[in-house]
Amino acid sequence: MEASVERRRPDRRVFVIQLMRRVAIYSLAAAAAIWAVPRLLVEFGVLGPSPDETIAAAERALEAARAYGATPDIAAFAAAQKELDGARALAAENRGREARHASKRAQGLAVEAQRTALVRRDEARQHATLIYNDLDRQINDLEKLYSSVRPGLEKSEMGELLSFMKVTRATTGALFLAYEQEDFRSVVDGEARAREAIGQMRSRLQAARRPGR
Numbered sequence: 001m002e003a004s005v006e007r008r009r010p011d012r013r014v015f016v017i018q019l020m021r022r023v024a025i026y027s028l029a030a031a032a033a034i035w036a037v038p039r040l041l042v043e044f045g046v047l048g049p050s051p052d053e054t055i056a057a058a059e060r061a062l063e064a065a066r067a068y069g070a071t072p073d074i075a076a077f078a079a080a081q082k083e084l085d086g087a088r089a090l091a092a093e094n095r096g097r098e099a100r101h102a103s104k105r106a107q108g109l110a111v112e113a114q115r116t117a118l119v120r121r122d123e124a125r126q127h128a129t130l131i132y133n134d135l136d137r138q139i140n141d142l143e144k145l146y147s148s149v150r151p152g153l154e155k156s157e158m159g160e161l162l163s164f165m166k167v168t169r170a171t172t173g174a175l176f177l178a179y180e181q182e183d184f185r186s187v188v189d190g191e192a193r194a195r196e197a198i199g200q201m202r203s204r205l206q207a208a209r210r211p212g213r
Helices: 002-043 051-067 075-092 096-149 155-180 184-208
Strands: none
Touching: 051 075, 051 096, 075 096, 096 155, 096 184, 155 184
8 A cells, every 4th residue: 555655656746847847848939939920020020110101210210310410421311311211112012021121221221320410510529619719719819910910002903902801701700600509510621712812811910010009
């Protein structure tokens, strides 16, 4: 009798172990299904955004990049535009799955273009600040030189210098206005022209200066 009981106990332990293994296997299978099924449903368009919605999201991302100053010379921006055009074409052909993938790639590239544009804008701001401060100092020195030279000049000579001075003020004034409006790229692009105007005006004033003044 006791021997029979002893024989049944190992059998019961084996049964429990097998049961636990099955439970573990079913649990892993259920977890895998919970993880995979929603992704498959999204992949095939049953769940998640439609192609039109992902395309719209990519368009917004590109507009944001453009607002930050991104231009087609930024590789990520150009690639994002190309992917977006492709997504639109795929959507028109009712190839929704491929359209979603293309528009999501476009969105990722647009975000990268935003970061690049922001870095470029910050660099331009720093450069523009250096330009602004230096030209502001130079124009102030030029005004002082103009004031010191003007007394005693012939009327015709004074009128000519005044005309050139107005042009110089307008040239540098446009650059200063661009800086105040945070149009840093225009400041950088206009630097050479402003420096040339100041240099020419300084040369005219120095040539007009009377000996001993």
